[in-house]
Amino acid sequence: MKLFLDTADIDEIRTVARWGVLDGVTTNPTLYAKVGGASYDAILQEICRIVPGPVSAEVVADEVEGMLVEGRHFAKLADNIVVKVPMSETGLEAISRFRAEGIRTNCTLIFTANQGLLAAKAGASLLSPFVGRLDDINEEGMTVIRELAEIVRFFELDAEVLSASIRHPRHVTESALAGAHIATLPFKVFQQMVRHPLTDKGIAQFRADWEAARAALAAQKGD
Numbered sequence: 307m308k309l310f311l312d313t314a315d316i317d318e319i320r321t322v323a324r325w326g327v328l329d330g331v332t333t334n335p336t337l338y339a340k341v342g343g344a345s346y347d348a349i350l351q352e353i354c355r356i357v358p359g360p361v362s363a364e365v366v367a368d369e370v371e372g373m374l375v376e377g378r379h380f381a382k383l384a385d386n387i388v389v390k391v392p393m394s395e396t397g398l399e400a401i402s403r404f405r406a407e408g409i410r411t412n413c414t415l416i417f418t419a420n421q422g423l424l425a426a427k428a429g430a431s432l433l434s435p436f437v438g439r440l441d442d443i444n445e446e447g448m449t450v451i452r453e454l455a456e457i458v459r460f461f462e463l464d465a466e467v468l469s470a471s472i473r474h475p476r477h478v479t480e481s482a483l484a485g486a487h488i489a490t491l492p493f494k495v496f497q498q499m500v501r502h503p504l505t506d507k508g509i510a511q512f513r514a515d516w517e518a519a520r521a522a523l524a525a526q527k528g529d
């Protein structure tokens with residue numbers, strides 16, 4: 307399973323890239339607004355220099371021609387850019403046009419398996435159901451991941467299910483078990499996945515025992 311970072315923060319991206327576990331990055335206008343300080347283009351180019359995998363850049367136009375202008379512009383910034391297009395009638399049309407031009411797309415704001423099926427048929431290579439936002443309104447976000455992953459595999463569709471809007475580490479495990487090809491996680495969730503209280507306790511214990519053994523040896527030698 308591939309793991310992406312859901313951020314536009316360069317420091318977070320550099321950190322997880324150094325761990326050797328980062329397969330790609332997803333950004334959106336909200337994540338860009340959180341970091342600011344440079345143009346969206348400049349940030350995307352910097353991310354693409356750090357991460358060789360897919361980097362999603364989201365369009366904000368709501369008509370097809372506007373989406374095409376923005377998406378073609380993003381696609382020229384780096385070879386690994388994937389244009390993120392919201393699910394809608396115009397979004398589907400734009401996805402299908404991008405497909406014809408050889409530009410990869412990530413269909414975002416998917417909340418049902420049917421929306422995902424349409425996006426895959428239009429030609430999106432990444433399908434992004436939002437798990438956390440469904441859970442937030444008392445629905446079962448993971449059901450959409452499971453259903454869509456099954457549909458993609460059953461019909462051998464040329465698309466990957468990207469589990470998005472991840473809120474906690476359990477969402478990552480459940481996405482993997484539900485068959486998602488990819489999950490995109492906030493930096494905090496990556497950090498939470500690393501840690502376990504028993505790991506921390508074990509490291510402290512090994513360190514203490516090591517120091518005690520060395521002190522005993524030194525005392526034996528009369529140091």
Ligand code: E4P
Pocket residue numbers: 312332333334414434436438439470471472490
């Ligand atoms: C990723 O592609 C999405 O934009 C992101 O996961 C949305 O997450 P949120 O629901 O926490 O904003």
